[in-house]
Amino acid sequence: MATPQVTAVPDLSGIKDGYEYGFHDSEKDYVFKAKKGLSREVVEEISTYKDEPQWMRDFRLKALEHFEARPMPIWSGGHMDVIDFQNIHYFVRASEKQGRTWDEVPDDIKNTFDKLGIPEAERKYLAGVGAQYESEVVYHQIREDLEKQGVIFKDMDTGLREHEDLVREYFSTVIPANDNKLAALNSAVWSGGSFVYVPPGVHVEMPLQAYFRINTENMGQFERTLIIADEGSFVHYIEGCTAPTYTTDSLHSAVVEIVCKPGSRVRYTTIQNWSHNVYNLVTKRAIAHEQATMEWIDGNLGSKLTMKYPSIYLLGPEAHGEVLSIAFAGKGQHQDAGGKAVHVAPKTTSTITSKSISKDGGRSSYRGLLEIAPGATEAKSKVVCDALLLDEHSRSDTYPTIRIGEDNVDVGHEATVSKIGEEQLFYLRSRGLSEEEASGMIVGGFIEPFTRELPMEYAVEMNRLIELQMEGSIG
Amino acid sequence: MNDATTSTTVDVCPAEELPPGAQRIVEVGGRKIGVFNADGHLYAIEDRCSHDDGPLAEGLFDPERKTVECPRHGSLFDLETGRPKTLPAYLPVETFSVRVEDGVIKLEVR
Numbered sequence: 168m169a170t171p172q173v174t175a176v177p178d179l180s181g182i183k184d185g186y187e188y189g190f191h192d193s194e195k196d197y198v199f200k201a202k203k204g205l206s207r208e209v210v211e212e213i214s215t216y217k218d219e220p221q222w223m224r225d226f227r228l229k230a231l232e233h234f235e236a237r238p239m240p241i242w243s244g245g246h247m248d249v250i251d252f253q254n255i256h257y258f259v260r261a262s263e264k265q266g267r268t269w270d271e272v273p274d275d276i277k278n279t280f281d282k283l284g285i286p287e288a289e290r291k292y293l294a295g296v297g298a299q300y301e302s303e304v305v306y307h308q309i310r311e312d313l314e315k316q317g318v319i320f321k322d323m324d325t326g327l328r329e330h331e332d333l334v335r336e337y338f339s340t341v342i343p344a345n346d347n348k349l350a351a352l353n354s355a356v357w358s359g360g361s362f363v364y365v366p367p368g369v370h371v372e373m374p375l376q377a378y379f380r381i382n383t384e385n386m387g388q389f390e391r392t393l394i395i396a397d398e399g400s401f402v403h404y405i406e407g408c409t410a411p412t413y414t415t416d417s418l419h420s421a422v423v424e425i426v427c428k429p430g431s432r433v434r435y436t437t438i439q440n441w442s443h444n445v446y447n448l449v450t451k452r453a454i455a456h457e458q459a460t461m462e463w464i465d466g467n468l469g470s471k472l473t474m475k476y477p478s479i480y481l482l483g484p485e486a487h488g489e490v491l492s493i494a495f496a497g498k499g500q501h502q503d504a505g506g507k508a509v510h511v512a513p514k515t516t517s518t519i520t521s522k523s524i525s526k527d528g529g530r531s532s533y534r535g536l537l538e539i540a541p542g543a544t545e546a547k548s549k550v551v552c553d554a555l556l557l558d559e560h561s562r563s564d565t566y567p568t569i570r571i572g573e574d575n576v577d578v579g580h581e582a583t584v585s586k587i588g589e590e591q592l593f594y595l596r597s598r599g600l601s602e603e604e605a606s607g608m609i610v611g612g613f614i615e616p617f618t619r620e621l622p623m624e625y626a627v628e629m630n631r632l633i634e635l636q637m638e639g640s641i642g
Numbered sequence: 643m644n645d646a647t648t649s650t651t652v653d654v655c656p657a658e659e660l661p662p663g664a665q666r667i668v669e670v671g672g673r674k675i676g677v678f679n680a681d682g683h684l685y686a687i688e689d690r691c692s693h694d695d696g697p698l699a700e701g702l703f704d705p706e707r708k709t710v711e712c713p714r715h716g717s718l719f720d721l722e723t724g725r726p727k728t729l730p731a732y733l734p735v736e737t738f739s740v741r742v743e744d745g746v747i748k749l750e751v752r
Contacts, residue, residue: 233716339716339728340729341728342729343711343715343716345713345715345716346729346730452729454729480732511732511733540733541733
């Protein structure tokens with residue numbers, strides 16, 4: 168049996184305080200690693216390697232043309248311009264086959280997921296797990312009883328192979344390939360991600376979890392996720408992610424499409440904890456039909472730059488959407504997060520709650536859209552953005568856009584920017600807390616609307632990660 | 643007289659100039675309208691994507707599915723109804739009546 172080779176990166180100081188997932192594994196047993204750079208040949212190589220149908224190959228190549236034809240978005244303020252798209256590995260396959268049990272996963276990769284606590288979490292409280300390592304999913308499992316009820320939870324590549332008609336019906340209908348430059352890139356080189364289908368009336372009571380791990384330096388991970396919740400169904404999908412700490416940059420650019428059919432409810436929870444050398448540029452969008460509910464619970468702790476605005480298009484009457492987003496920007500980080508709600512039908516409702524914390528010169532931004540289309544009568548929406556600045560070197564910006572095309576609506580927007588108050592600190596310190604403990608408690612209270620929405624185990628983990636981020640923040 | 647019911651009929655082109663699978667854009671009173679021939683069935687929609695008001699009718703035409711794809715952001719529009727089948731557009735665009743009369747394609751514009 169091969170000896171697991173896990174190389175610890177000894178010095179993380181100056182890159183990120185207390186980032187505990189910065190180790191990387193050996194690549195000696197990798198099956199395939201595409202050379203760096205993006206070209207038609209690389210896209211064709213990926214498609215050939217996956218033995219895809221012709222329509223998907225054509226889709227990829229057309230998407231590449233869109234990517235090459237488009238400029239970087241002007242609104243990004245030049246932050247994305249530094250990405251060298253020719254210095255990235257677009258497809259890396261670490262394992263020959265996907266495991267149905269963890270014993271079938273190569274030792275060093277299993278060891279990594281053990282360290283991340285995934286198999287243990289699966290045993291305790293998950294209905295299914297997909298574990299993506301580099302470009303492909305190395306482990307996938309769903310509880311047998313759910314499979315018997317018709318629930319499909321596969322990696323996207325398997326989903327395409329085994330459920331081609333269903334995939335083709337919905338794939339890229341929520342986010343077309345030329346929706347934006349990064350969606351075009353994902354469409355050209357996508358690999359991995361999840362395909363979820365929940366049949367009418369089926370409630371998946373325990374969460375499905377996907378975990379994304381980058382290991383290679385200068386890696387590009389481009390997973391593609393499609394979730395279809397049929398009428399009256401419910402599913403909670405949770406994703407987490409980490410990567411080794413390198414001195415050069417990696418890119419994660421996912422596309423997530425969600426279809427909530429009438430009366431269904433989907434909750435999509437993200438705990439993003441990439442290392443500080445990862446550009447995280449993600450397009451997430453959902454459509455909610457009549458009386459459906461879509462909830463994005465979006466936590467951003469890691470990465471160098473995150474640009475992500477989960478969106479909900481409320482297409483059917485009485486559909487409801489929620490975006491609850493938190494972002495923590497530490498030294499060298501820029502968290503550009505937010506959410507979008509587009510009300511198309513009457514009596515649709517939405518709330519967007521965004522909370523950000525900036526420290527050690529970190530920068531957080533709220534970027535959001537609330538749109539009420541003509542005809543969306545009696546629509547109601549509330550947008551709240553709160554920013555907490557922990558020192559004078561840090562920064563917070565808000566870019567809200569509100570477009571209202573209907574008279575009979577109820578819309579509210581609140582925004583606050585605050586610092587940890589001397590009085591709050593004094594009060595807590597008078598109760599025996601150190602300044603660091605007091606600050607941590609205030610921050611914990613600030614993000615409590617987020618953590619209370621997480622399953623308990625994730626809330627505990629989230630609080631622990633925040634504590635790690637807060638370490639050394641005083642003095 | 644109700645303006646909404648007033649319509650003008652204009653000649654687009656001889657029918658043989660728009661064979662199955664072909665598309666063209668005509669300008670009528672300052673408005674651009676796309677005319678499409680899907681296997682002998684004619685369709686006409688306004689040349690404006692409802693997502694960001696950019697051009698639409700020059701996009702990729704799929705005669706089999708009777709759709710045109712917005713060249714800017716990829717929304718797929720149903721030529722029969724004018725409704726978008728994919729995001730980011732969500733509002734329909736206007737459709738027009740079109741027919742062949744005496745070998746000439748005639749477009750009715752309201």
